[in-house]
């Protein structure tokens with residue numbers, strides 16, 4: 236599926252697959268992010284209750300309009316970049332559900348939390364690739380790194396190598412088959428706990 240020009244239609248299917256693979260159902264929306272810091276976000280709060288309805292649980296994922304604008308100007312496949320970004324944010328939603336407190340106790344918890352979300356992004360990539368063979372999570376994660384940790388550093392997401400490795404390890408796990416999301420979360424935790432940062 237090429238949704239470079241029309242990401243909103245393609246994104247619906249990506250979000251549906253994310254919900255299926257990770258068994259999560261967060262609210263989703265676009266928001267007006269700061270143009271100096273194009274970004275995406277995950278919150279444990281269920282926002283947009285009026286449109287999201289009772290079926291939604293586990294928080295909210297939001298993608299900034301500036302982020303989409305910046306991605307459109309880059310020589311990357313917009314659909315793949317948005318997919319990787321959404322998968323990373325869904326990774327945070329998975330953390331809220333199962334292991335947020337465990338992650339918070341680790342040294343350099345902020346970076347490990349981000350790398351865990353990348354691990355989940357890579358895991359999802361194994362399933363995304365089955366329907367979209369050209370999807371390349373590792374490259375897309377790096378795209379996100381450049382945006383997330385650019386001039387306006389707030390939270391360190393880890394180096395490109397660390398992020399690429401986390402995505403790749405998650406991807407390899409995904410190739411082994413679908414896991415219970417709780418087990419996936421735990422495997423990711425094990426991975427980031429073992430990292431020397």
Ligand SMILES: [Zn+2]
Nearest residue numbers: 323327349352
């Ligand atoms: Zn993140």
